[in-house]
Amino acid sequence: MANDDDFTFCQVGAPDNQDYVDAQKIAQDISEIRIKDEPSNNDGTSQSNGAPWEGKLGNITTSKKQGKVGSLSFTVIDTSPGKQTSGTSGQVASKDDGFSVPTYQKQIKPVRKPVARAKVPYEKGYSQMDWLKLTRTHPDLAGRIGTELHELLLGSDKAGLKGQSNRRLISIDEVKEHQNAEAMWTVLKGHVYNITPYMKFHPGGGFFSFPDSMKRIWKGWDGGGWHEVYGSCEKYMKRILLNCVVNCYSVDMLMKAVGKDCTALFNKYHAWVNAEVLMEKCLVGILDDSK
Numbered sequence: 001m002a003n004d005d006d007f008t009f010c011q012v013g014a015p016d017n018q019d020y021v022d023a024q025k026i027a028q029d030i031s032e033i034r035i036k037d038e039p040s041n042n043d044g045t046s047q048s049n050g051a052p053w054e055g056k057l058g059n060i061t062t063s064k065k066q067g068k069v070g071s072l073s074f075t076v077i078d079t080s081p082g083k084q085t086s087g088t089s090g091q092v093a094s095k096d097d098g099f100s101v102p103t104y105q106k107q108i109k110p111v112r113k114p115v116a117r118a119k120v121p122y123e124k125g126y127s128q129m130d131w132l133k134l135t136r137t138h139p140d141l142a143g144r145i146g147t148e149l150h151e152l153l154l155g156s157d158k159a160g161l162k163g164q165s166n167r168r169l170i171s172i173d174e175v176k177e178h179q180n181a182e183a184m185w186t187v188l189k190g191h192v193y194n195i196t197p198y199m200k201f202h203p204g205g206g207f208f209s210f211p212d213s214m215k216r217i218w219k220g221w222d223g224g225g226w227h228e229v230y231g232s233c234e235k236y237m238k239r240i241l242l243n244c245v246v247n248c249y250s251v252d253m254l255m256k257a258v259g260k261d262c263t264a265l266f267n268k269y270h271a272w273v274n275a276e277v278l279m280e281k282c283l284v285g286i287l288d289d290s291k
């Protein structure tokens with residue numbers, strides 16, 4: 001075989017023994033490297049569903065450690081979970097007063113409901129808006145004896161001041177004389193008003209200021225007892241009861257003002273109420289305090 005010389009033989013033999021040992025040692029050393037702070041499980045996969053580093057790339061690196069194994073150098077990046085500001089680990093940081101607070105640690109302050117001021121419900125047609133409407137349509141209420149009859153009284157000689165000035169001076173004695181159903185006068189901040197038409201419109205007081213007897217009636221109603229007794233006519237009974245409460249109570253409160261100066265009482269309960277506007281059409285005169 002003359003051509004045999006043309007063959008080039010490559011010797012495939014065992015590796016140089018020293019090199020082989022070095023390589024094995026390096027491989028072993030590398031396999032022993034653990035990035036301590038990273039969670040890992042036995043099968044070599046991360047606890048996250050995707051790639052082992054998933055969710056870690058956005059982390060802030062807090063420390064770097066560099067080392068060398070044989071001829072290989074490595075860097076250990078320490079990403080401690082407590083320092084995370086973003087990522088997929090479930091913590092979302094938020095800026096609050098200059099420092100970061102994970103949202104799950106944030107205290108959700110319970111929303112405190114404002115305490116509702118319980119008021120006597122007004123009778124239909126007797127709200128403050130209704131009153132203002134009435135004062136617009138019936139500008140002269142100063143001499144009127146009431147509102148239920150106000151339609152009947154239109155044109156009657158009992159209605160209004162009948163052209164009398166509402167700027168005349170009135171003594172306190174004259175005020176005291178007007179304490180009857182036909183005319184109830186009071187003094188408020190130096191002005192004399194006929195409060196008769198306003199009686200039913202006065203918003204009374206709070207539910208819990210009811211006289212005890214009223215509270216018992218209301219409780220009886222709410223407890224269902226009244227419902228059982230009156231059955232289908234509950235709606236009407238409730239209406240009647242409501243009217244009683246509104247009339248008794250609000251009239252009762254305003255009755256304290258009749259025939260005297262109610263300024264102190266007025267300021268005690270509601271200094272903010274603009275009586276000058278509300279009672280404008282009920283003005284009878286100016287208190288003559290010279291005596």
Ligand code: HEM
Nearest residue numbers: 203204205206253254256257262265266269270273275278
């Ligand atoms: C002409 C005189 C008066 C006028 C125009 C007047 C008007 C009013 C008005 C508009 C309200 C509702 C206030 C609000 O919702 O904030 C009110 C409530 C009330 N008024 Fe008068 N008032 C007068 C005199 C008086 C007097 C003399 C008393 C006491 C004796 C009184 C006792 C009350 C009470 C207890 C309430 C309920 C307060 C509340 O809801 O917290 N008022 N009044």
